[in-house]
Amino acid sequence: MLVMNSKYFGVALGIVVLACVAVAVIVSHPGGKSTKKTTAKNKVISLLDYQDKDASVSVTTLGPIVGDEKRRAINMTISADDRSMSVLDGYNQTVEKEKHYKNNQTAFTYFIRALNGTGFTLKRPSAITDYRGVCAGGNIYIYQLYDDTGQLVSDTWSTSCDAAIGPFAGSGPAVRELMQMQLTDYADFTGGVFDQ
Numbered sequence: 001m002l003v004m005n006s007k008y009f010g011v012a013l014g015i016v017v018l019a020c021v022a023v024a025v026i027v028s029h030p031g032g033k034s035t036k037k038t039t040a041k042n043k044v045i046s047l048l049d050y051q052d053k054d055a056s057v058s059v060t061t062l063g064p065i066v067g068d069e070k071r072r073a074i075n076m077t078i079s080a081d082d083r084s085m086s087v088l089d090g091y092n093q094t095v096e097k098e099k100h101y102k103n104n105q106t107a108f109t110y111f112i113r114a115l116n117g118t119g120f121t122l123k124r125p126s127a128i129t130d131y132r133g134v135c136a137g138g139n140i141y142i143y144q145l146y147d148d149t150g151q152l153v154s155d156t157w158s159t160s161c162d163a164a165i166g167p168f169a170g171s172g173p174a175v176r177e178l179m180q181m182q183l184t185d186y187a188d189f190t191g192g193v194f195d196q
Contacts, residue, residue: 047115058145058146060088062142080103081104084101101183134161135159138160139194141159143155158172
């Protein structure tokens with residue numbers, strides 16, 4: 001009888017130990033695979049890692065929320081071999097006009113290093129995750145970084161209504177000015193785009 005009791009005690013002790021290990025694993029990894037995704041999503045992105053790659057940066061300015069026929073947006077995209085700007089019509093962003101300039105790796109490296117100083121990839125927590133409908137009378141600025149495969153690496157936004165709205169944590173005016181300086185006749189090309 002004494003042998004049987006110690007046998008059951010050993011089995012019970014083993015079950016308790018396994019249960020404790022299972023609880024510890026669940027507590028340390030509460031989301032399973034989603035924990036890994038969250039960690040990757042919140043990873044700090046270094047823009048300088050892309051200065052010698054075939055990456056591209058893009059800034060899109062969405063105009064006020066008006067009727068579809070009056071809705072406009074401006075996109076600027078810079079890569080190692082191309083600098084472009086385009087005017088987009090409507091909410092579906094059909095290209096109305098666009099212009100391209102050649103670029104080279106040396107110029108792109110200088111540009112990326114300067115852009116890094118503006119906090120282009122800096123991100124902060126934001127209660128508002130969807131910019132649609134935000135800042136109805138102003139502009140929304142979308143800041144994106146793509147790697148050499150075309151994969152979106154960084155995607156943030158801010159508004160002209162309140163700099164604290166949105167996840168972008170860099171200097172919006174500095175980013176946009178630097179982008180515009182890459183496009184020789186930006187002012188002439190985009191003049192009057194947001195006039196009602």
